[in-house]
Amino acid sequence: MDEKYFPEVIEKKWQQRWDEGRVFEVSNDDPRPKFYCLEMLPYPSGFLHMGHVRNYSIGDALAWYKRLQGFKVLHPIGWDSFGQPAEQAAIKRGVNPRAWTEEHIAHMRGQLKHLGISYDWSREIAAHRPDYYKWDQWFFLKMFERGLAYKKQSPVNWCPKEGTVLSNEQSSGGVCWRCGAAVEKRDLEQWFLRITEYAEQLVGQIEQIEATWPEKVLKRQRDWVGRSEGAYIDYAVKDSDKKIRVFTTRIDTIFGATAIILAPDHPLIAELLEHSALKSDVQKFAEKVAAARARRADPTEEEVKEGLNTGVLAINPFGGENIPVWVANYVLMDYGTGAVMSVPAHDERDFEFAQKYSLPIRQVIAPVSHGQPAAEPVSKTGTDQSAEMHRAFTDYGVLINSGEWGGKLSQMAIHEMAQYAEQHKFGGGAVTYRLRDWGVSRQRFWGAPVPIINCEHCGAVAVPYEDLPVVLPETAEFTGSGQSPLAGVAEFVNTTCPKCKRPARRETDTMDTFVDSSWYFFRYCDPSNDSAPFDPAIAAQWTPVDQYIGGDSHA
Structure with missing residues (x-):
């Protein structure tokens, strides 16, 4: 036995055993009491930094502690992989955003495994893959059916450098959250989700979590709704x-x-x-x-x-x-x-x-x-x-x-x-209420396509469910001009109206990445489901999340 501890030797041995034995995979059929330990899913920027290590080490310690207490622990990880950085890399370096993203995911996955974080890798998800964003589109269509997704002319936060719309959170302080450019106001036709329909529930049901949530988070929720x-x-x-x-x-x-x-x-x-x-x-x-x-x-x-x-x-x-x-x-x-x-x-x-x-x-x-x-x-x-x-x-x-x-x-x-x-x-x-409807349109390539077909005769028509997902083309011309790159891909744009069967055009806006990250914790519960976003019965076994580790702004 060595007198000194050589972590690169010892940890490699045990990490290999954990991986081969699938030690951290958890079954939905396990009869033990559950514990859902959730950490914020990272953007695949290419390299972990110390903020990642700090956050994920806290979650890992808690996951181990609860396992040793006899709980079946759901400790998953995935990738918030749509968004501006990949598209900007495509514009600046001439690389394909899909290849750029997958390469970075592979590298960061290796770093997380090298750290020995006890994730159930069988539940790994990635927002940019069709098997995930199919369900972003499914949710959008459900809201469209109920009048909760609609399009209107609206003043929006516009980043002239990135050439896209930003949410209020993404333009805080009047500057773009990614590039720092001064944000402008523009009037554009945008898709909105009618979250104001739920304003009363968003404040009225806070009492259900008052006993366990920090007061500053509860106050932020009340102030956000502004009743x-x-x-x-x-x-x-x-x-x-x-x-x-x-x-x-x-x-x-x-x-x-x-x-x-x-x-x-x-x-x-x-x-x-x-x-x-x-x-x-x-x-x-x-x-x-x-x-x-x-x-x-x-x-x-x-x-x-x-x-x-x-x-x-x-x-x-x-x-x-x-x-x-x-x-x-x-x-x-x-x-x-x-x-x-x-x-x-x-x-x-x-x-x-x-x-x-x-x-x-x-x-x-x-x-x-x-x-x-x-x-x-x-x-x-x-x-x-x-x-x-x-x-x-x-x-x-x-x-x-x-x-x-x-x-x-x-x-x-x-x-x-x-x-x-x-x-x-x-x-x-x-x-x-201070709360306003959520503008989810983005003039970007690297996002979930809005599943709507625009027909001169029928107006805005939903893509049939059986045709989901509306898959992004392999690539597009990234000009940074402000128009969605999808508008220049003829084979994507030109289609047929599902109602009248006449020529029509696909919507070229994609969805805000916050759509992807608004429900991922449910998908972790049932990540291989190909007939629904998740099985409600399975999700009910694991939710609510017992411990979330990340910025309190995410709550």
């Missing part, structure tokens, strides 16, 4: 038939509204200012805001509040007061309706904005103190209390300067005023 209960109000535009819809969680403060503020990219602005002398100024302001947001390294960073008066007046349906319409950079088009009523006395952001631009500040909620009289305090309706108020009062309280609702407590007034708005057909109670 808000409140009311919508339609403000008529003076001397126009247009209306501005706002959403507010505090309708009880509406008598304190001293302005309506629109997001700079609100679609109504162009109509309101069509013949206005201020049209050019407002357009320049909107462009300035968009450019500033694109340059921000941290999208959560607080902006210095800036705004511009449009010269338009809106009519408060509670009381009939005319109030100015502004645009401002702190109002976002992707939250609520993209328009807010500015109530400086009772909102901190509005207070700060009003002080900067000398907008009136009118208190309409007073603190509730012990012995609060039921009658409304002396009214100061119409006065500007900028001098008296040094900060916004944001709590609930008792309404003052609020007409017939004066003297009521906020909670009661919120309910009654929403009912009043609904009865008089200018608003009503509502729930809004």
